[in-house]
Amino acid sequence: MIQDRYREELTINLNPLQSAGRTNAEVRKAVMRYVDGYSVCDACNGVLHAIEKPDICNLVKDLCEFLNVDDAKTTAGAREAKFAVMHSECKPGDTIVVDSNAHYTTFVAAARAKLPVVEVPATEAPEHLIKPEAYAQTIDEVKKENGKPPALALLTHVDGEYGNLTDAAAIATVCHDAGVPLLLNTAYTTGRMTVDARELGVDFVACSCHKSWGACGPIGVLGAVGEKAEHLFRVHERFPKKNTELLGCTARGSNIMSLMAALPYVRERVKKWDAELANARWFAEKMESLGGIKLLGDNPTNHDLMRFETPKFFEIGQKNRKRGYFLHKELTKRGISGLKPGQTKWFKVSTYGLSKSQLEYVADAFAKIADM
Amino acid sequence: MDGNIKNRNNRRVELTFSVLDAMEELRDVWRSTAPLMELDAAALAKVEKQIGKARKALDGLEKTL
The missing domain is CATH 3.90.1150.10 (Aspartate Aminotransferase, domain 1)
Structure with missing residues (x-):
């Protein structure tokens, strides 16, 4: 017997991990209808993100528009999105720079991609701020040490320890001046507030829809801008319908349908x-x-x-x-x-x-x- | 399959989901009024509306048996 969970109905839940992942009735109705395994695949032609019934094809377009990116795909969460970018952008011998307030999954994703991490330090307590100048300095240090810039920078838009909002636009400028692409982890921002990837100047954006979009999950979104998008979402040579970095199809059931149902509400709530x-x-x-x-x-x-x-x-x-x-x-x-x-x-x-x-x-x- | 049977079956499933949908709407009321669940006039009206919808769907469902 599964244990009951009435926390959201009977209490006020202050858990930061859960507060913006709370679903509404429309999302739960969608989940009920697509709760069976592979339920979105009735009319699939081999490409999850091109399925027209249910309308996943348009969901992808809506996600691109919402995040202002050139291409976006669903993932199992922000951590899988971060890993995909690290694995796609970097090669053996590369180093990445990451803010010291980053979530543990950033470090785990880097380890899985066999990438050494250099941390961008935060300011002292009690603020623990991540500053653009710290990114500039850390990138410089990596250049001096390795004879080349880091292959990727990752910035946690709002971190899960202090809730600090970073200046992503300024840090993107610093990274681009040094020729370093920037991945923005928006697990605590997209879905809560407006995030325009192109306006911020970031190359990649990782989102957590079970954390901040009121979707049941596990589901995330990975968005990319410009040529970076093409490389990130390249397909397999032998299986040309399948994305290599996404391991083919990602969210293929109630999770993606919960996102589809949540998106119209998310669009309104960020306002x-x-x-x-x-x-x-x-x-x-x-x-x-x-x-x-x-x-x-x-x-x-x-x-x-x-x-x-x-x-x-x-x-x-x-x-x-x-x-x-x-x-x-x-x-x-x-x-x-x-x-x-x-x-x-x-x-x-x-x-x-x-x-x-x-x-x-x-x-x-x-x-x-x-x-x- | 006979058209009447098909229609009956569709009706049964539609009504089943109507009941479930009404209950999900009800959950939203509990969530927005937690933890005291002191219902103001608007919340009370929503609860009554959803209970009515569920009851009507259940009655309809019973008629298909």
């Missing part, structure tokens, strides 16, 4: 990003006003993912019978989920998609717990 950001800032201000709580990273925040240092809750835990578990217990009692049990020194939350009344409820709950 409301300012309201989401205002909510996040309001919440951060409320939290900091409790005292003994500090927002790390960008302050004011530029994203709904926020990391707070919370010595206040740690101190309360020291006096509580439940120790470090008291915070999780108190939040659970109030119908709030998403924080890790035992965490009181710091935690991460996301306010994405919450109504103002839900947000007020959460802020009020933290205030009451802080008073214990």
Whole structure:
């Protein structure tokens, strides 16, 4: 028997990993209809992204338009998209540069592609910012060390630790001046806010649709601009309908249909990003006003993912019978989920998609717990 | 297959999905009002509408048996 999961219905879920991947009814209806394995392949002619019924062919066009790229394909997630670019763009002996706030999957993808990684350092705590000048310096160092520039640079548009929004356009300029293509990992941005790859000047864009597009997944999108797109999405010599880097067909069931159903809503919701950001800032201000709580990273925040240092809750835990578990217990009692049990020194939350009344409820709950 | 049987079967499946769709709409109400689920007039109207849709579909489904 599968365990029930009623978290999204019964609680306010603050888990940053999950908040913007919450599906709506239309997405779940699509999933129900295509839940069987290979269900999108009824009228397939051998090319997943060319299937007309269901209309995956137009989904691809819509994705290109939405991201402003020349070509886009679905993947199993952002990590698979990053690996495909690394594997396609680089050859043995190459080095890549990556921001030090990058997700672990960036490093794992590089290891799988057998690529040494040089990290672009972030500024000191509490900001942990990734600056264009740090990219310039790191690329220069790689050039001096290897006698050639890195084969690829990767930038995490918004990172999953601090929710810091990087200046992708400025970093793209730095990379291009050095002759280095840039892959932008937008796992926490596309689907939440408008991301125009061409305007930012990036060569590749990796997206996570189960993280930020309200799709059930696992599904991501990989977009590419210019000649880079042609090489990345090249087909196999013997199987000319199959993309080599994608291993042929990628998402071929309810996952791609959930993306198809989500896209019209995503197009609309990115227009409301300012309201989401205002909510996040309001919440951060409320939290900091409790005292003994500090927002790390960008302050004011530029994203709904926020990391707070919370010595206040740690101190309360020291006096509580439940120790470090008291915070999780108190939040659970109030119908709030998403924080890790035992965490009181710091935690991460996301306010994405919450109504103002839900947000007020959460802020009020933290205030009451802080008073214990 | 006989046309009547085909129509009946189509109807059965359509109505099955109508019930499921109404329940998914209902889930959205629970999600947007969590954790207290105190329903204002608009939310209450949506819940009643979806329950009505599901009930109508279930009645229709029963008639195809």
